[in-house]
Amino acid sequence: MKVAVFSAQPYDRRFLDEAWARRQAGASITLQYFTEALSLASYSLARECGAVCVFVNDVLDAEVLAALAGQGVRAVLLRCAGYNNVDLAAAARLGLFVARVPAYSPEAVAEFTLALVLTLNRHTHRAYARVREGNFALDGLLGSNLHGKTVGLVGLGRIGLAAARIFHGFGCRVLGHDPAPPAAFGALGVQAALPALLADADIVSLHCPLLPSTHHLIDAAALARMKPGAMLVNTSRGGLLDTCAVIDALKSRRLGALAIDVYEQESELFFRDHSAEIIADDVFQRLLTFPNVLVTGHQGFFTAEALREIAETTLDNLDRYIQGSPCANVCLPA
Structure with missing residues (x-):
């Protein structure tokens, strides 16, 4: 499966790659990194991807979610605890898996x-x-x-x-x-x-x-x-x-x-x-x-410990989606 990682900074690549290297056994996953934020103008970057990985300022409203689902995306992985930028009702209608990182340092x-x-x-x-x-x-x-x-x-x-x-x-x-x-x-x-x-x-x-x-x-x-x-x-x-x-x-x-x-x-x-x-x-x-x-520019989360936990939990959520096993971090419609 290909995963499109939006709003990817160098530190995102570092910690996600390190976390993935520690779990090479298992499903074949390719992480594709994009510096662009996810929006209606950029969703097409996730073409041929089964999942997107997003951050706090990426746009996941009903229109963007429908566009993603229309090109085959089935899972949304949030690299954050908050999910106010996701239209959960639309995600549920589209049958999308949406999971977050509820706790990280x-x-x-x-x-x-x-x-x-x-x-x-x-x-x-x-x-x-x-x-x-x-x-x-x-x-x-x-x-x-x-x-x-x-x-x-x-x-x-x-x-x-x-x-x-x-x-x-x-x-x-x-x-x-x-x-x-x-x-x-x-x-x-x-x-x-x-x-x-x-x-x-x-x-x-x-x-x-x-x-x-x-x-x-x-x-x-x-x-x-x-x-x-x-x-x-x-x-x-x-x-x-x-x-x-x-x-x-x-x-x-x-x-x-x-x-x-x-x-x-x-x-x-x-x-x-x-x-x-x-x-x-x-x-x-x-x-x-x-x-x-x-x-300050939203750096409160920015420690090595927190980024390591975010990466590990994000990949755990992806593993659970692929395996079809229960995931406690799934976001349910409000």
């Missing part, structure tokens, strides 16, 4: 969340730039202790729980909001309704999936409930934030700081080098003008 994203918080709080990114210019003044770099602060975690899945362990270890008071909180959270923090969490937390960190019910979860009303001067962190999905409302909260100084590793319109920007281009996204460009905003 949750500590990778949780630790990156901490890195963003510490960077913004202690201004280490600004201090680094100053020192390289010979400026050792401390004015403007005043931070505060993380110890004793209240951290509100929205979403207590594997990543949220890992973040709770980290912030609890720093001596923070941890609040958590989740429709189905895990029992393990009881030793780390206190469950709270979302309005109470927003009002009480010095730092609000998002770790929930993007669903119709969570789209723009943090909107103007939610921002108005937040403690004045609080920090907001999003390492989950860009669509959780109403970015224009966030910009208004930054301009009014209601929101004290913002760190985002994801952006609602990131598919046109992230995972590619645009340094020699003019970025036409005015909303994104406005975010970059604030000194209290830190933006």
